[in-house]
Amino acid sequence: GESVGLHLPTLSVQEGDNSIINCAYSNSASDYFIWYKQESGKGPQFIIDIRSNMDKRQGQRVTVLLNKTVKHLSLQIAATQPGDSAVYFCAEGETGANNLFFGTGTRLTVIP
Amino acid sequence: DSGVTQTPKHLITATGQRVTLRCSPRSGDLSVYWYQQSLDQGLQFLIQYYNGEERAKGNILERFSAQQFPDLHSELNLSSLELGDSALYFCASSVGTGPSYEQYFGPGTRLTVT
Numbered sequence: 649g650e651s652v653g654l655h656l657p658t659l660s661v662q663e664g665d666n667s668i669i670n671c672a673y674s675n676s677a678s679d680y681f682i683w684y685k686q687e688s689g690k691g692p693q694f695i696i697d698i699r700s701n702m703d704k705r706q707g708q709r710v711t712v713l714l715n716k717t718v719k720h721l722s723l724q725i726a727a728t729q730p731g732d733s734a735v736y737f738c739a740e741g742e743t744g745a746n747n748l749f750f751g752t753g754t755r756l757t758v759i760p
Numbered sequence: 761d762s763g764v765t766q767t768p769k770h771l772i773t774a775t776g777q778r779v780t781l782r783c784s785p786r787s788g789d790l791s792v793y794w795y796q797q798s799l800d801q802g803l804q805f806l807i808q809y810y811n812g813e814e815r816a817k818g819n820i821l822e823r824f825s826a827q828q829f830p831d832l833h834s835e836l837n838l839s840s841l842e843l844g845d846s847a848l849y850f851c852a853s854s855v856g857t858g859p860s861y862e863q864y865f866g867p868g869t870r871l872t873v874t
Contacts, residue, residue, distance in 0.1 A: 680859040691762065691850050691865030692803070699860075737803060741859020746816035747793070748859055750803040 656735060658755045667725040667758075671738030671751045674719065678740035682748065683712060683723045686735045695723070695736075725756075733758045763787065764853050764866035772872045778839040781869045785832055785853030791815070792834040793854070793863060794826055798847035809834055810857040841873045 661667045673681065679700035684692035698705045698712045698721075705712050711724040721738050735755050739748040763786035773779055785792050794806040796819075805818035809828035820826075823841075828834045838845060848868045854861040 682859075689867075691764070691852070691868050693762070693865065694862050697860075697862075743858065743860075745859070746791075746808050746810075746857050747805045747818055748863070749805065750795075752802045 656753050656755045658757065660757045660759055661728050663728060663730060663758050663760050665728055667723075667728045667732070667756060669723045669725075669736050669754045669756065671721040671723075671754075672719060673721060673738065673740045673749075673751070675740055675742060675749070676719065677742050678749075679743050680741040681712070681714060681721050682739045682741070683710075683721075684737045684739060684750075685732075686737065686753070688734075692737060728756075728758050730758045730760055732756060762864040762866060764851060764864050766849075766851050766866035766869050768869060769867065770870050770872075772874065773841060774874055775841055775843060777841050777873075778837065779841065779871065781836040781838070781849050781851075781871075783834045783836070783851030783853075783866060785834070785851075786864055789853035789855050789864070790832065791854045791857050791861065791863075792828055792832070793852040794820075794834070794836050795850040795852065795865075796847050797850060797868070798844075803850070806836070808857070815857055838871070843873050846871055846873045 682697040683695040686692045696707045737753045738751040765784045790811045806820040808816040852863040852865045
């Protein structure tokens with residue numbers, strides 16, 4: 649499949665290490681945040697979300713942290729695997745608005 | 761497989777032409793979103809429909825239009841195409857409308873304008 653060759657920030661990690669991907673958001677009114685994973689040749693896929701009344705949420709091998717004071721979001725992936733190699737996007741939304749705004753994305757490469 | 765289908769997968773056309781991209785949402789989803797993903801601008805929201813009605817509009821050019829049909833499939837029409845319109849176009853669907861409803865993305869249509 650094909651994928652767009654985005655000029656993105658990149659992160660390379662060794663297999664088995666933990667990964668941290670960061671995102672700064674812009675809208676103070678945003679109250680809903682989502683992380684998406686986009687593999688080569690595919691559309692974005694939902695990973696995990698968090699509401700603004702929380703500062704941490706955990707999923708399977710993933711944790712999202714939200715710091716509203718500095719408008720910062722991070723995605724932590726534990727024990728990174730080759731299948732985690734992808735582009736990761738954060739997205740922000742606001743209750744009452746229908747659309748999401750996506751960040752630039754970070755390309756994660758896992759080194760076996 | 762997200763359950764969202766998009767056709768065609770690839771499209772090559774010349775400047776000045778018009779094309780139509782098609783999206784079928786997941787069964788039961790009423791919302792359809794269109795996004796453009798280009799090299800230098802990441803994923804940009806274009807427009808959203810919910811149950812046949814336009815609900816939100818993003819950075820969609822006047823040369824672009826969309827609609828959602830009674831069977832809930834959607835079409836994105838791009839006219840007077842320019843080289844800069846070359847991009848991946850994604851459709852996503854969700855059950856409801858609003859950011860808390862998970863959006864499921866299709867595989868995309870790659871448009872190349874020559």
